[in-house]
Amino acid sequence: MRARSYLFTLYMEYLYPQNQAWVGDLIRWMEMLEFSEPAVRAALSRSVKRGWIIPEKVGRKAYYRLSPRVAWQVQTVRERLYSYGSVWDARWRILVYAVPEAKRTVRDRFRNELILLGFGTPAPGVWISPNASLEAARDLVGFYGLKDYVELFQAERFSKSEPLDLIEKSFNLKEAQMRYRAFLSAQPGQARNAEEAFVRLTQMVHEARKSLFLDPGLPPELTPPGFLGVRVKERFLELYAQLSRQAKPLLGVQSAA
Structure with a gap:
């Protein structure tokens, strides 16, 4: 399940809004996240069977496109995560x-x-x-x-x-608060290279995506005193901008168009 979950994060973060990826790009990124090629291909196969992604052939190359249903999920997550x-x-x-x-x-x-x-x-x-x-x-x-x-x-x-x-x-705000304290207490240094920046960025976005199941993004009028949601979002977006710049050389993809 973990490999499929990371595939969703890759599509959400690096393949939006085209929602399509060449299998070689997916394998390259997932290997940097320490998933083997066989594990990636198995995750893709299971995702096809579940109707999450749709295989496409362009010439001799294999591509995978998100199903309309999962593309809707990606858009929903992005709207909550980045706004x-x-x-x-x-x-x-x-x-x-x-x-x-x-x-x-x-x-x-x-x-x-x-x-x-x-x-x-x-x-x-x-x-x-x-x-x-x-x-x-x-x-x-x-x-x-x-x-x-x-x-x-x-x-x-x-x-x-x-x-x-x-x-x-x-809402389960107590668990969200625990996760947020851990996030704010971490003091990561500067990424040494593009690959490290890519790994850290992807893992950070992946964990932030999980937090959406705990934190509904309440308006200020309804937010408990001392809740760290806004501070965490500000820190997240700050690190996001920094790591995205560093990881940019690795984020190019081969389009089927």
């Missing part, structure tokens, strides 16, 4: 579902992707977010064929309890 939230409109996005047990596998995948969009759950079957995209949520419902089991709302909150109590119940 700051807009001004909050004081409304909550609410999704309620009652998915039958017969669709448990689909339901579990759907729930994981709701988290990726920035939703949290204060109670079984209820998901909330102050700023997730309702359009993206509708797309997700349609993809999983759950429109008969899901309702979406946008509403204001009138409870007398503190909104931070709701945030604490709905």
Whole structure:
């Protein structure tokens, strides 16, 4: 799973928006990340079987293009990873579902992707977010064929309890805070060469992508005091710019066009 997960990171970071890669570029990058060529080819084969990528031939060269579904995921992750939230409109996005047990596998995948969009759950079957995209949520419902089991709302909150109590119940911010402390305490020196910069950049983006499942990117009005999300994002973008410049000589790809 780890090799496939890193392949997703490569497509997200270095192959957007074309969403297509020559197998030689993928192998070259993955070998720098210490994955063997057989492991890369096996990961690509499994990804094809799952419908995540689509093989293409151009002349004698093999290319792999992201499926439309995974390309949508890439765009969603990039939007959350590299942009700051807009001004909050004081409304909550609410999704309620009652998915039958017969669709448990689909339901579990759907729930994981709701988290990726920035939703949290204060109670079984209820998901909330102050700023997730309702359009993206509708797309997700349609993809999983759950429109008969899901309702979406946008509403204001009138409870007398503190909104931070709701945030604490709905999101795993404690684990995010632990990860953020570790990130800020690390003091990496300057990368010695382009390959080291590439490895560090890719690993940093890969870990940041995981953090999206813990930190929904709350607006300032709803962020607990002392939460490190904004500081981490600023540091991440600073290191990102620095490492991207250093790694640039290794980031050229062969296009199928």
